[in-house]
Amino acid sequence: MAAHLLEVDDLHTVFPTKDGVVKAVDGVSFYLDAGETLGIVGESGSGKSVTVLSVMRLLQRPGRIARGKILYKGRDLTKASEPEMQEIRGEEIAMIFQDPMTSMNPVFKTGWQVGEPLRLHKNFDAKRAFKEAISYLQRVGIPEPEKRAEQYPHEFSGGMRQRAMIAMGLSTGPNILIADEPTTALDVTIQAQILELLRKVNHDFGTATILITHNLGVVAGMCERVVVMYAGKVAEQGPTEAVFANPKHPYTWSLLRSIPRLDAVEHEPLRAIEGLPPDLINLPTGCAFHPRCPFRVDRCVKEAPPLEPVGETQLAACWVTQAGKDLNEVAS
C-alpha cells in the first residue's frame, strides 16, 4: 500500500451552492504508481477535473474536500498547508490544462513563463531559467527554440503552446504530470503529436502521468490503467486492455458501444447512451447510472453498489457484474 506514489482514498469533494450541495467527487479511490500512465475517463461533469484539482488542492471557492485522503509518497495532501502545497505544486506534481490558448499569461515572453517553475523552485536567476527554458522547449519539439522563447504566447499556435506548457511542467523534473484534457482544444493531427510527446515524456523522464480525457481512443493508445468515472464516482477501473475487452460496468460497456465504427453498416444510427447525465445535487437513488442502464435490476434502484473486484484485474461498482454476469452475454 505504501508502495504507491499517489493514492486517493475515498475522496469527497463538494461545492455548496444556493440550490444545495453539489457532490462533484463522491467517494473516489484510485492509485498511481511511479512511471505509469493512468487514464481517467468520463463525460463532462463526471468529476474528472475536480478530482485532480482536489489532488493539487486548487479547488475554486466554494469547492472543498469534505472527506478522504490524498496520499502522495505517504503524506496526506488534504492536511498540507498552503505553503507546503506551493512546494509540491510545480516541483513534485505538475499540471497541464485543457486550453493552451488561455493557459499562458499574455504579457510575458514564452521563455520567461516556461522558466518560471525553475525560478520558483530551483532558485534559478532569470537568465539561467530562460536558458534552461530554451533547452526544454527544444526537448518538447519546438523548432528554433531560441527565437521562440523570445516570442509572446499569442505568436504561438495551439499545439506549440501546449508543447510549451508541457515544457514548463517538465522543467523541474516532477514525479507526476497531470494532463487535464490536454488535446481537447486542439485539432486532430496536433492531438496525435501532443499525445506522442506525452508518451515520450513518460518514457524518457519516467514521469508518472495522469491523463484526463473523454476520448476512449486516447486512453487505449496511451494508458496502462484506466479509471472510468460517472457522477462523481468510480464506475470501473482496471488495466486498459481488460476494461476495453470486457467492461464490467454498464456505463463503460455503453461508452465503448457508442463509439462510431469504421466497419459500421451504412445508415446504421449511432448508438448514444439514452438519457442525460444525472443532476449532481439530486442524485438518483441507488446506483447513479440506473436510470440510463439497460441492465438494471431492482436492487440498483435501492442500493448503491460499492466498488468491488470483478474478474481478475478489474474493479467495478455494479450489482449485475458483481453477481457474476457477463455484460456482453446479457446484451446478446
Next chain:
Amino acid sequence: MAIDQTAIAQLESTPVTYEGSLGRPAQSYWSESWERLRGSRFGMFFGAILVLMALIAITAPLFATFVTHIQPTSVNLANSFAPFGRAHLLGTDELGRDTLTRLVYGARVSLGVGFLTVAIYLLIGGTVGISAGFYGGLFDDLLMRFVDVLLAVPTIYLLIMIASMLPLPIGPVTIRHDAFSLSFIIAITVWGAVARLVRGETLTVKNRDFILATRSIGASNFRIMGRHLLPNVLPVMIVAASLGVGQIILLEAALDFIGLGVQPPTPSWGNMLLNAQSYFYHSTWLVVLPGVCIVLAVLSANIFGNAVRDAFDPRLK
C-alpha cells in the same frame, strides 16, 4: 479505436520546416502601445509642452539664478507693479516680486503635486483594488463599502475638511500645507475610483486559465498578484491615470485659491491667483499669467492623457 501508430510515425518522420524567419519580430503590448502613442502627433506635441514645463519646474533654482537673476520671495517694495521689461520679463507684483520667477516656482508645486498625487493614488488604488478583487469575500466587501463611502462624499469638501485641520502633528511628523503633504491628502481622497476600476479588472483576469496555471506551478498569492495580475491590470491603471494629472492640478490650484493649499510666501499658481484678485483692474496681468499657466498645464496634461489612453487602452484598439 487505438491511435494509428503508422500515422504518428509518418508525422514524426516528416521534418517540420519553416521558411526563413518567423515573420515580424515579437512585439509586446508595451512596445505596440508606445508606437501608437508616438504616432499621435497632437498628443505628442502637448506631451512635449508638459515635459518642457516639468523640466523648467525641476530646474527652477537654476532658472532663478541664471535667467531672472532673482529669488521668488525677494521683496522690493520700491519696484512694485513693475511692467514687463528687461529686469522683470513678466513684471512684478504688489511687493515687487518677480512674476516669472514665481510662475516657474509655482510650476514646481502644480506639476509636482499633479504627478506625485497620481502616483500615490495609483499605488493605493492599485493595491486595494488588486487585493480586494483577488481575495474576494468579506475582505473585498469591507474595502469596497469603504470606497463607496469615500466616493459618496464630495472630494472638495473632504479636502477642505482635512486641509483645515492643518498643521496636524502625527507622531514625530507634522503635516503642513506643503506640496508633499498636499499630494498625500489629495491622493487619500481620490483613490477610490481607481480601486474600483482595478478591482473590476482583477475579477475578470483572476478567473482566466493562466492564473490557475500559475497556481499549479506553485506560485504564492503575492507572486500571482504582483507578477501576474498587476501587469494585466496595468493598462486600466494607465488609462485611469492618463486624465488624472490635469484633474489634480486643477484641484490643487482650487485648494490654493481658497487659502487651504500651499501657503504664502511659497508661490503657487493658485495662491498667486488668490493674491492677484485684489488688483484685477489695476494689474490684470497678475491674474492672467497664472491663469494661463494653469490652463496650459491642464490642457496639455489632458490632451496628452487622452493620447495615452487611446494608445494604451486595450479596449480601444
